[in-house]
Amino acid sequence: MGSDEPPGDRALERVVDRSELVGDAPTVAPTLLGKTLVHGRCAGRIIEVEAYTGDDPASHSRSGPTARNASMFEREGTAYVYLSYGVHHCLNVVTGARGDGQAVLIRALEPLRGVGLMRRRRGPVAERLVSSAVLCGGPGKLCQALAVDLAHDGSDLCSPRSTLRLVDDGIPPPDLPIVGPRVGISRAVERPWRWRMPAQ
DNA sequence: GCCTGGATTGTCT
DNA sequence: GACAATCCAGGCA
Numbered sequence: 258m259g260s261d262e263p264p265g266d267r268a269l270e271r272v273v274d275r276s277e278l279v280g281d282a283p284t285v286a287p288t289l290l291g292k293t294l295v296h297g298r299c300a301g302r303i304i305e306v307e308a309y310t311g312d313d314p315a316s317h318s319r320s321g322p323t324a325r326n327a328s329m330f331e332r333e334g335t336a337y338v339y340l341s342y343g344v345h346h347c348l349n350v351v352t353g354a355r356g357d358g359q360a361v362l363i364r365a366l367e368p369l370r371g372v373g374l375m376r377r378r379r380g381p382v383a384e385r386l387v388s389s390a391v392l393c394g395g396p397g398k399l400c401q402a403l404a405v406d407l408a409h410d411g412s413d414l415c416s417p418r419s420t421l422r423l424v425d426d427g428i429p430p431p432d433l434p435i436v437g438p439r440v441g442i443s444r445a446v447e448r449p450w451r452w453r454m455p456a457q
Numbered sequence: 458g459c460c461t462g463g464a465t466t467g468t469c470t
Numbered sequence: 471g472a473c474a475a476t477c478c479a480g481g482c483a
Contacts, residue, residue: 307464315464317479325479343477345465362464397465441464 273423275415278333278352282308282359285352287452289361291428294348296403296421299375301366301393302428304454307439309349311358314444318358327411330358334415334423338400338407345397346406350414350423364440364451366393368402375402431455 273292278285286308293302309316317326317339329337329351337349337360349360367389368375375392379402393399400406405421414423435453438446 309464317464320480323479339464340477342463342465342475344475347464349464364464395465439464443463 270417271425272415272417273334273425275332275334277425278350278415279354280352282310282352282361283450286361286450287434288430289350289363289423290430290434290452290454292430293369293424293426293428294363294366294399294403294421295370295424296405297371299371299403300369300424301375301389301399301403302369303363303365304367304389305363305365306452307362307364308450309360309362311353313448315439315442315446315448316358316360318360322358326358329360330356331411334413336409336412336414336421338405338410340407341397346400347396348400348405348409362396363399364396365389365453366399366402367454368392378402378404 277288286306289303289306291302293300311318313319318329322330325339328335329349331351332355333352335351337351338346341347348363350363351360353359379392393402409421412421413419414421416422431454433455435455436449437451438449439451
């Protein structure tokens with residue numbers, strides 16, 4: 258163990274400034290493209306996000322705070338992790354002020370560090386395939402690859418001391434991200450609140 | 458207290 | 471392309 262990443266990568270020590278996460282989720286979401294999600298020795302660049310607001314019929318926060326979504330109503334920079342379909346975990350970044358119930362769902366990552374460990378976590382299929390779409394190409398997949406689960410619900414992503422944190426390594430968000438409707442929802446499907454990095 | 462449906466994914470045909 | 475897996479929040483009686 259320990260051969261998955263170069264030691265002392267200072268670029269991954271600069272966490273995202275919490276003030277960058279202040280605002281409506283649809284405003285903040287595209288600015289998260291290009292940022293890096295770090296968990297322990299693994300890291301990946303955010304390449305796809307979705308926005309969910311407090312008055313959004315498709316959002317978990319639509320009915321107000323509950324035991325499940327309480328962290329979604331915390332202050333900006335808080336992680337909201339939930340169990341989807343009883344099988345997969347999904348990671349959100351809370352935006353807006355405390356009580357707003359707004360968050361940005363991290364849908365896909367481009368693996369940067371700890372790729373070997375991610376592949377082991379993803380199982381035998383991912384062991385054979387290296388593509389980022391297989392490793393981290395979905396909200397459930399990236400949580401499995403980075404070992405993110407309910408234990409991280411409510412953790413602070415803007416603290417350099419957190420094992421799970423958002424890092425700004427200087428890569429700016431794209432000028433023209435690909436915009437489209439959100440995936441897998443049955444309400445408010447018309448809202449174009451999904452953003453993706455354009456093809457290189 | 459019961460029932461329904463879901464911000465997904467992997468497997469099978 | 472279709473469907474099963476699997477847990478629980480929320481709606482409703």
